[in-house]
Amino acid sequence: MDFGKIQRLTAEEFAKFSKLVYDESGIFMKEAKITLLSNRLRKRLSELKIETFSEYYEYINNLKDKHVEIEALLDVVSTNETYFFRNERHFEALSKKCFQDIAERKKDRKLRIWSAGCSTGEEPYTISICVNEQMSLFKGWDIEILATDIAYSVMEFAKIGRYSGRRIEKVPPDLLKKYFKQVPGVDDVLEITDDVRKLVKFKPLNLFKDSFPADVDIIFCRNVMIYFDKEHQKLLVSNFYKSINKSDGYFFIGHSETLHSVSDDFIYVKILDAPIYIPKERKNEFSNR
Numbered sequence: 001m002d003f004g005k006i007q008r009l010t011a012e013e014f015a016k017f018s019k020l021v022y023d024e025s026g027i028f029m030k031e032a033k034i035t036l037l038s039n040r041l042r043k044r045l046s047e048l049k050i051e052t053f054s055e056y057y058e059y060i061n062n063l064k065d066k067h068v069e070i071e072a073l074l075d076v077v078s079t080n081e082t083y084f085f086r087n088e089r090h091f092e093a094l095s096k097k098c099f100q101d102i103a104e105r106k107k108d109r110k111l112r113i114w115s116a117g118c119s120t121g122e123e124p125y126t127i128s129i130c131v132n133e134q135m136s137l138f139k140g141w142d143i144e145i146l147a148t149d150i151a152y153s154v155m156e157f158a159k160i161g162r163y164s165g166r167r168i169e170k171v172p173p174d175l176l177k178k179y180f181k182q183v184p185g186v187d188d189v190l191e192i193t194d195d196v197r198k199l200v201k202f203k204p205l206n207l208f209k210d211s212f213p214a215d216v217d218i219i220f221c222r223n224v225m226i227y228f229d230k231e232h233q234k235l236l237v238s239n240f241y242k243s244i245n246k247s248d249g250y251f252f253i254g255h256s257e258t259l260h261s262v263s264d265d266f267i268y269v270k271i272l273d274a275p276i277y278i279p280k281e282r283k284n285e286f287s288n289r
Contacts, residue, residue, distance in 0.1 A: 016057055075151040118158065144201055162189050259277060
């Protein structure tokens with residue numbers, strides 16, 4: 001069968017799949033996404049050799065253990081486009097101010113960073129490059145960058161650590177030379193070095209069903225909340241607040257995102273012209289700067 005000829009989801013089918021996606025991940029899909037969802041589901045139908053969307057929906061519901069197929073479904077519908085040093089002002093602030101602040105304040109010599117919604121790995125690896133560049137601040141420290149995502153396939157891609165084209169074009173030339181190496185026999189594909197790789201730990205995590213890490217110093221959750229409705233945004237940010245270190249934490253969200261009307265637990269600040277949030281407990285500290 002030519003799976004490309006499968007007709008678009010009907011309104012009824014879209015309602016069923018969008019509810020399933022919402023219930024499992026919190027991702028809210030507007031009706032305007034019906035064509036997008038149709039195109040992405042065709043890929044999964046082709047892999048399973050199922051000929052209609054209704055049959056696929058029944059296939060999922062009839063499985064005794066649904067979690068593997070649910071993961072595959074969420075993998076298909078997730079958008080995973082990113083690149084190294086995306087929104088570079090964030091990483092300038094991270095490197096020049098946040099790291100120094102944490103290094104001066106923390107006594108336990110532990111640095112915990114979480115990249116939530118890490119996609120294909122560019123964000124956590126960029127963070128790792130920044131840590132490596134400031135390693136003089138963290139000599140002898142216990143450092144871990146936790147990288148999580150709901151989609152298994154993107155994390156498998158990330159673990160390999162090979163990138164090309166647009167994904168790496170924003171990496172400064174000196175850092176590209178220092179932290180990437182040519183893949184033998186593969187033109188224009190570069191692989192991250194072990195210095196970058198060893199700080200990052202990848203782990204599957206559903207932001208609405210799994211436990212969050214504790215005492216995190218820096219949380220990156222950029223361009224993720226835009227996929228959730230206000231109710232789920234509030235729940236997510238509330239859980240991030242519980243997870244973050246209240247005395248020295250920094251919370252990075254996307255430039256097009258805001259916590260206005262979502263949470264009062266974080267305060268908006270600008271550091272080197274980069275929009276960042278801090279726990280409300282640090283408000284007075286920053287108001288005096």
